[in-house]
Amino acid sequence: MRELKISDAHFKTSTGYAYGDIGREKLDELFAKIFHAESALVRTQFVSGTHALATVLFGILRPNDEIVSLTGEPYDTMQTVIGYKNPSAGSLKEFGINYRELDLIGGKVNFSEIKNFVGKKTKIALIQRSRGYSMRDALKISDIEKICAEVKKINPHCITFVDNCYGEFVEKFEPIEVGADIIAGSLIKNIGGGLAPTGGYIVGKKNLVELSSYRLTAPGMGDELGASLGTPRLLYQGLFFAPHVTAQALKSAIFAAGIFSKLGYKTSPAPDEIRGDIIQAIEIGMPEKLIKFCRAIQNFSPVDSFAAPEAWDMPGYEDKIIMAAGTFVQGASIELSADGPIRPPYAVYLQGGLTFEHAKIAILKTAEIIGKKI
Numbered sequence: 001m002r003e004l005k006i007s008d009a010h011f012k013t014s015t016g017y018a019y020g021d022i023g024r025e026k027l028d029e030l031f032a033k034i035f036h037a038e039s040a041l042v043r044t045q046f047v048s049g050t051h052a053l054a055t056v057l058f059g060i061l062r063p064n065d066e067i068v069s070l071t072g073e074p075y076d077t078m079q080t081v082i083g084y085k086n087p088s089a090g091s092l093k094e095f096g097i098n099y100r101e102l103d104l105i106g107g108k109v110n111f112s113e114i115k116n117f118v119g120k121k122t123k124i125a126l127i128q129r130s131r132g133y134s135m136r137d138a139l140k141i142s143d144i145e146k147i148c149a150e151v152k153k154i155n156p157h158c159i160t161f162v163d164n165c166y167g168e169f170v171e172k173f174e175p176i177e178v179g180a181d182i183i184a185g186s187l188i189k190n191i192g193g194g195l196a197p198t199g200g201y202i203v204g205k206k207n208l209v210e211l212s213s214y215r216l217t218a219p220g221m222g223d224e225l226g227a228s229l230g231t232p233r234l235l236y237q238g239l240f241f242a243p244h245v246t247a248q249a250l251k252s253a254i255f256a257a258g259i260f261s262k263l264g265y266k267t268s269p270a271p272d273e274i275r276g277d278i279i280q281a282i283e284i285g286m287p288e289k290l291i292k293f294c295r296a297i298q299n300f301s302p303v304d305s306f307a308a309p310e311a312w313d314m315p316g317y318e319d320k321i322i323m324a325a326g327t328f329v330q331g332a333s334i335e336l337s338a339d340g341p342i343r344p345p346y347a348v349y350l351q352g353g354l355t356f357e358h359a360k361i362a363i364l365k366t367a368e369i370i371g372k373k374i
């Protein structure tokens with residue numbers, strides 16, 4: 001922030017087309033610098049992480065292109081975007097884009113098979129850093145480095161694209177530094193620091209970010225429009241807080257792993273394992289208890305503590321999902337939150353925590369309510 005001379009002037013709001021919005025331009029520059037990338041597109045016009053990720057795919061892919069997932073089944077909403085597991089209106093499949101996925105082996109990336117799997121004509125290799133709603137491990141930055149190297153060995157033109165959700169600032173390095181061409185994520189997870197009110201980001205090679213920008217706005221317009229409507233200071237200040245808030249979330253996750261493994265539940269990661277994201281999965285084993293867990297986290301949250309979450313058909317998801325998010329920013333999962341699909345093994349995914357102090361209270365109270373594994 002010092003090097004780029006961030007100033008009060010960058011926090012001014014813009015309206016209308018917002019041509020020449022220096023706050024928007026500087027924030028893009030700042031994200032590019034932090035990620036060691038050529039270019040960035042940071043916008044509250046992205047409605048979510050899925051929107052930012054889909055913008056990259058629709059921005060770059062053309063009919064008959066192929067995309068492959070190298071980390072098994074993608075996150076639930078991304079499967080809907082791709083449209084292969086189940087048909088979905090407006091999906092990549094409807095636009096004639098081909099898709100294959102390389103299965104994980106025992107929850108790990110099948111590194112040795114990548115060279116046989118990525119083809120000469122594969123346009124994008126999708127790499128998901130976080131576990132999503134699965135019991136697999138999050139990737140480490142060293143895993144991402146290995147995957148990118150394998151892909152480039154076979155096909156130097158294949159674009160390595162990392163779904164960076166929940167991974168930001170967990171490790172010292174970020175995907176672009178180890179060979180990813182483009183990455184995307186949500187501003188209401190790690191990198192918004194709990195202050196960003198909405199939005200997403202795309203960071204990477206200049207030409208790829210530019211193609212994505214034509215999909216976010218319109219061909220020819222790209223990154224040169226987009227009013228900030230009062231949000232800039234929150235995005236800058238949230239970014240400033242983000243490394244610390246991510247550390248609070250990690251500490252909370254480790255604490256939860258410790259408590260719930262003592263109570264007999266399978267936790268992933270284990271309390272002493274090295275982490276690649278802020279997610280703590282806990283195998284609860286029973287749907288009723290999973291719901292009870294989410295309700296307990298909700299009840300010990302600062303906002304809407306009186307509400308009882310219900311599993312529902314969330315847009316973009318195939319299974320019913322229950323989400324506890326007693327959060328200041330609706331559904332922000334950098335704030336303490338717990339969620340999961342109602343499907344075996346009935347695992348709950350706990351993440352976030354703006355302050356460890358709050359997370360500790362909520363986790364202890366939840367442990368009291370849930371009790372030992374039976």
Ligand SMILES: *Cc1c(COP(=O)(O)O)cnc(C)c1O
Nearest residue numbers: 048049050075130132163165186
């Ligand atoms: C959160 C997440 C997304 C995007 O989810 P949104 O709710 O749309 O922001 C995508 N991939 C993974 C792995 C995620 O964890």
